[in-house]
Amino acid sequence: MEQVTFFVTALIAVASAIGLVVRRNPLHGALFLVVNLFCVAVLYLLLRAEFLAAAQVIIYAGAIMVLFLFAIMILIPGRAETGRDPFRRQRLAALPLGAAFLLLVGVLMWGGPPPGGAPPPPGGAAAVGRLLFTDYLLPFEITAVLLLAALVGALVLARRRA
Amino acid sequence: MSAVAAELGIALAKVSFLMLFVLNLGGLLTWVERKQSAVMQDRVGANRARILGLRLWGLFHPLADAVKMLTKEDFMPLRADRVLFQVAPFVSLFFALVAFATIPFGDVLRVGDREIPLQAVGLDVGLLYIFAMLSLGVYGVVLAGWASANNYALLGGQRAAALMISAEIAIGASIMGVTMVYGSLDLMEIARRQGDLLWGWLPAWGLFLQPLGFVLFLTAGIAATKRIPFDFPEGESEIIGYFVEYSGMKFGMFMMADFVETVVIAGISTALFLGGWQVPYLAADGFAFPWGAMVPLPHLAVVSLQVLAFSVKVAVMCWFLMLIRWTLPRFRYDQAMRLGWLGLLPLSVLNVVLTAGVILWV
Numbered sequence: 001m002e003q004v005t006f007f008v009t010a011l012i013a014v015a016s017a018i019g020l021v022v023r024r025n026p027l028h029g030a031l032f033l034v035v036n037l038f039c040v041a042v043l044y045l046l047l048r049a050e051f052l053a054a055a056q057v058i059i060y061a062g063a064i065m066v067l068f069l070f071a072i073m074i075l076i077p078g079r080a081e082t083g084r085d086p087f088r089r090q091r092l093a094a095l096p097l098g099a100a101f102l103l104l105v106g107v108l109m110w111g112g113p114p115p116g117g118a119p120p121p122p123g124g125a126a127a128v129g130r131l132l133f134t135d136y137l138l139p140f141e142i143t144a145v146l147l148l149a150a151l152v153g154a155l156v157l158a159r160r161r162a
Numbered sequence: 163m164s165a166v167a168a169e170l171g172i173a174l175a176k177v178s179f180l181m182l183f184v185l186n187l188g189g190l191l192t193w194v195e196r197k198q199s200a201v202m203q204d205r206v207g208a209n210r211a212r213i214l215g216l217r218l219w220g221l222f223h224p225l226a227d228a229v230k231m232l233t234k235e236d237f238m239p240l241r242a243d244r245v246l247f248q249v250a251p252f253v254s255l256f257f258a259l260v261a262f263a264t265i266p267f268g269d270v271l272r273v274g275d276r277e278i279p280l281q282a283v284g285l286d287v288g289l290l291y292i293f294a295m296l297s298l299g300v301y302g303v304v305l306a307g308w309a310s311a312n313n314y315a316l317l318g319g320q321r322a323a324a325l326m327i328s329a330e331i332a333i334g335a336s337i338m339g340v341t342m343v344y345g346s347l348d349l350m351e352i353a354r355r356q357g358d359l360l361w362g363w364l365p366a367w368g369l370f371l372q373p374l375g376f377v378l379f380l381t382a383g384i385a386a387t388k389r390i391p392f393d394f395p396e397g398e399s400e401i402i403g404y405f406v407e408y409s410g411m412k413f414g415m416f417m418m419a420d421f422v423e424t425v426v427i428a429g430i431s432t433a434l435f436l437g438g439w440q441v442p443y444l445a446a447d448g449f450a451f452p453w454g455a456m457v458p459l460p461h462l463a464v465v466s467l468q469v470l471a472f473s474v475k476v477a478v479m480c481w482f483l484m485l486i487r488w489t490l491p492r493f494r495y496d497q498a499m500r501l502g503w504l505g506l507l508p509l510s511v512l513n514v515v516l517t518a519g520v521i522l523w524v
Binding site for chain 1: 285286290293300326
């Protein structure tokens with residue numbers, strides 16, 4: 001049952017990732033990304049990381065991507081505005097880099113699964129919360145400061161415009 | 163093999179019970195909406211639909227509505243995004259329907275030596291799951307606005323997105339107090355903890371422990387349903403909203419999503435603030451009143467009472483939400499934004515700080 005779920009979800013995830021890259025329409029691309037994020041959340045759920053799955057859906061799919069859509073809908077640039085394809089050089093680099101990445105994945109897969117340690121700890125909210133406030137307190141607090149800085153920065157920018 | 167089949171059967175039964183509960187209540191709400199508004203405005207209300215001369219106070223009107231919606235022309239604008247235009251109403255309704263999955267409608271039901279928790283999905287982060295589903299529901303609305311190739315619809319979708327984001331942040335912040343008091347995100351656990359008694363007589367419902375949180379959640383929850391007084395994404399009578407290009411059953415699905423969301427908000431507020439399936443002083447083996455009287459009850463009677471209590475509470479909350487819908491006029495866009503960001507959010511944070519202080523020092 002879990003294997004079937006995994007393979008179906010993985011298939012949709014890969015297909016939506018390809019769709020994101022291939023589609024010309026930026027809105028369709030963004031929607032494929034939403035599907036992809038949702039599939040990754042299901043994979044987290046299969047790994048018993050329930051809190052992570054919920055947070056992934058709420059924050060990425062539910063909040064950030066809605067803002068993306070918002071921006072794309074309002075600011076969607078036509079071809080006349082962007083001029084010639086601004087990503088020409090990046091396109092040249094994409095092929096060798098992609099091949100190198102595939103090679104890396106292939107080599108890792110060839111070695112079989114990594115030696116399994118202890119089974120993963122339960123990923124419920126209580127366990128995650130305990131870890132965040134004990135072992136990972138410093139990164140957690142630093143992230144909080146970072147987010148606060150971003151928030152203040154956004155406020156300053158908005159004020160200057162107004 | 164038979165154990166697996168039994169598990170599957172139980173899961174199927176629970177899911178179908180919840181689906182029928184939510185869908186039927188949602189359908190019934192269209193009738194309640196008409197009749198209640200009629201009573202409040204001193205009118206008779208819908209009473210014309212009849213089958214074999216039977217009128218039943220207009221109870222056949224939801225059926226008549228369904229027949230009307232299904233037989234109307236299914237129109238699509240020429241320049242619409244063909245796929246997204248079709249998918250949008252399904253997205254909207256789907257996420258509204260699945261949001262109910264983690265809301266418990268009773269305690270554990272014992273059949274033989276099998277214990278069945280009366281909850282479609284027992285999830286450790288059940289509360290977060292509901293918010294995830296509610297926050298995904300906005301995609302249907304935004305996509306409908308965009309895919310219609312209509313500027314007014316697009317603007318309506320944008321208003322919806324802005325409203326949903328501000329409402330969701332307020333919802334998330336307003337229920338933090340509840341999770342702090344009961345120490346869990348599992349809705350079954352939260353419902354169980356609400357069976358405790360304060361000072362030996364008052365049930366420890368969220369309503370009594372988190373009065374401010376309840377008001378804030380309800381306000382933000384009404385905003386999340388996109389109904390009056392927060393219906394500026396739709397505004398079907400004058401400003402025109404996201405579903406202006408939809409007709410027939412696809413339009414009906416958007417309307418249904420609103421009603422289902424009303425049921426979901428009623429369900430969450432029941433589970434978090436009104437004791438869920440708890441009946442005051444009813445323990446697992448019968449009533450135990452604070453003045454010492456005991457009324458022992460068989461297990462099945464206790465479970466039935468719990469399910470009944472949950473249903474009644476949800477129905478009462480639905481009625482209350484309808485009452486508000488027919489009492490207040492519509493907020494303007496900027497008024498609703500100000501209410502969300504400058505009213506609900508700071509008050510929710512204040513609620514969290516106050517709750518933390520009380521838990522720490524009392």
